[in-house]
Amino acid sequence: MDTSAIGGCAPEAAICARGIVRDFESGQTTIRVLHGIDTDIKPGEMTYVVGESGSGKTTLISIMCGILWPTEGEVRVFGTDIYSLSDSELVNFRLNNIGFIFQQYNLIPSIDAAANAAVPLIAQGMEIEEAREKAKVLLDKLNIGDQADKLPSQLSGGQQQRVAIARALVHEPRLVVCDEPTAALDANSGRRVMDLLREVAVAKDRACIIVTHDNRIFDLADRILVLEDGEVTHDGTEMPEDH
Numbered sequence: 001m002d003t004s005a006i007g008g009c010a011p012e013a014a015i016c017a018r019g020i021v022r023d024f025e026s027g028q029t030t031i032r033v034l035h036g037i038d039t040d041i042k043p044g045e046m047t048y049v050v051g052e053s054g055s056g057k058t059t060l061i062s063i064m065c066g067i068l069w070p071t072e073g074e075v076r077v078f079g080t081d082i083y084s085l086s087d088s089e090l091v092n093f094r095l096n097n098i099g100f101i102f103q104q105y106n107l108i109p110s111i112d113a114a115a116n117a118a119v120p121l122i123a124q125g126m127e128i129e130e131a132r133e134k135a136k137v138l139l140d141k142l143n144i145g146d147q148a149d150k151l152p153s154q155l156s157g158g159q160q161q162r163v164a165i166a167r168a169l170v171h172e173p174r175l176v177v178c179d180e181p182t183a184a185l186d187a188n189s190g191r192r193v194m195d196l197l198r199e200v201a202v203a204k205d206r207a208c209i210i211v212t213h214d215n216r217i218f219d220l221a222d223r224i225l226v227l228e229d230g231e232v233t234h235d236g237t238e239m240p241e242d243h
């Protein structure tokens with residue numbers, strides 16, 4: 001593991017991203033979606049990434065959590081230069097350190113909610129029954145404990161989203177990355193999810209990044225980054241007035 005410092009990167013940063021550029025090919029043309037982003041994500045904070053549709057939020061958080069390679073730049077997650085790892089090392093690093101909640105829930109259709117939520121623990125080698133019990137504790141906290149034995153197809157969209165949230169948190173990862181975690185939820189369920197995220201994902205050696213358009217939860221951020229056309233145009237503790 002390479003833990004040497006890169007330009008201006010605080011040693012305690014949960015994520016240190018430097019010079020992040022991402023291009024996508026579209027036919028004959030190359031579209032630059034991120035234009036050289038430098039940012040640190042601090043442990044102990046819930047950081048929101050907000051901005052208009054197409055501004056590059058999902059692209060940025062995907063790069064920060066090791067699922068989309070940057071065209072240029074470097075990302076360190078808890079000191080590890082993740083894109084210098086081999087594929088298998090990166091898979092292991094993600095499994096042990098990162099929980100994701102993406103807009104597609106990607107639940108396994110043939111296994112029940114408890115087993116879906118337990119997947120990271122089972123992948124880490126835990127006995128299935130023990131992993132299911134741990135997963136059920138989170139499903140209870142998300143108010144869907146009574147749905148634990150149901151298949152994803154028997155659950156509503158909001159219930160599936162909560163199973164995906166339980167799966168992201170069950171192995172107590174040091175970094176939790178969420179894309180619109182409250183989008184499919186009513187206000188009460190959304191608050192419950194945010195409470196659980198804060199309980200599990202915000203600690204002095206942990207960090208949580210949330211992409212959201214949900215103005216019902218803006219007051220819960222410790223820090224807000226605004227992206228516009230692939231650049232960070234605001235970095236502060238409050239939303240800028242024009243949002």
Ligand SMILES: Nc1ncnc2c1ncn2[C@@H]1O[C@H](COP(=O)(O)OP(=O)(O)OP(=O)(O)O)[C@@H](O)[C@H]1O
Nearest residue numbers: 024025026033051052053054055056057058059060
């Ligand atoms: N795989 C891809 N191939 C080509 N273009 C892509 C790809 N992924 C994203 N883009 C483009 O990159 C830009 C940023 O997309 P991204 O999903 O990061 O934006 P976003 O801010 O998360 O949007 P939203 O709020 O709508 O989810 C968009 O113009 C999108 O069309």
